[in-house]
Amino acid sequence: MASRSYAAATIFRRRVISIAISSQKGGVGKTTVSINLAHAFARAGVRTLLVDADPQGSVGLSLTRQSRLLAGFYDYLTNPAAPFDRWIVPTSLPTLSLVASGQASDYEAGDGGMGTHLVRVRAFLRSVAACGFDLCLIDTAAGLFGITGDVITAGDAIMIPQQAEPLGIRSVPKLLAGLHRLRIMNPRLSVLGVCLTMVQYNLPESTQAAAALRQLLPPEMVFQTQIPRDDLFVRASARGLPVGVLKDGSQALAVFDALRAEVAAKLAPHQLSIAKSGPHPAAGDDQRMI
C-alpha cells in the first residue's frame, strides 16, 4: 500500500518543491534550521538537496569545513555551460545532498539588483527537479533582496526563523511588509510561517517574546514547533554535523522531526512525496556527513 501511494506521488510530482529559509535578520538560526531540517527530511526518505545561497557559505562550512574550496551555487550562476551534477555534493546519507556556496567573492560586497539572477535561479530549480530531488531547502543570507529575493521569487515557499527575544519581535512589522512585497512578486509563494528559534524556557523574557509573537501573527503563520536554545547546536556546527547525529542529540532530533512533520503538512497541496527508503539512522549513528 505504501509503495503504491509513493508511486502515485511520484507520477504526479512535476517538479521539486523549493523552500527558502530566510529572514531580514542575521544570527536568527537560518543556517541551523536549514541544516537540521534538511537532515530530518532526508532521514524520513525525502530526497533532499540543501543549497547554500549565502555568499558567506555557512552551510558548507558547517557540513564540510572545506567547502570554501567547493564550487557551488554562486559558480553555477555564472557558469551556464557546466554540467549540473558538478555542483552536487553527496553526503553519507543517500537521500541528502548539498550544493555549497562556492566562490561568491563578487557577491559579498553587494550583489546587483533583485531580478538579475532570476532566470538562472529558475533554471537551477528545474535542474534540481530533473536530478530527481523531492525537496530543495535553500539557506539564504540575511535580507529579502538581491539574490535572496530572486530565490524567493523563483521558489515555492518561504520559512522564517525568528529568535525568541524581545528585540527580535520588534522587527515583525518590517517582516510582514517584506513578505507583502515578495508576495506581489511571486503570488504563488507559500508563506509557511515563522519558526521561533533559540527559545530559552527558563528565561521569562524569551518565553514572553515567543508568546508575544504568537499574539501578533495569525496562528497559521507561526509553527507550533519551537527550537530550544541548546549548546548542542553550537557544538554540532563546530563539528560539521546536524545536531541529530550527535550522541546526545535525540531530543533535538525529535524537535526537528516535529518541525518536518509540520512543514510536510503545510506542503501537502504541493504533493511532496515522502518516500521511505530503508532504515533511518538514529541519533549518534552517523558521525560524519561528507
Ligand SMILES: Nc1ncnc2c1ncn2[C@@H]1O[C@H](COP(=O)(O)OP(=O)(O)O)[C@@H](O)[C@H]1O
Ligand atoms: N537553537 C540554538 N541553540 C543554541 N545556539 C544556536 C541555536 N540556533 C543557532 N544557534 C547558534 O547561533 C548562531 C547563529 O545561528 P545561525 O544558524 O548561523 O543563524 P543565521 O544563519 O540566521 O545567521 C550560531 O553560532 C549557531 O550555532
Ligand SMILES: [Mg+2]
Ligand atoms: Mg546563516
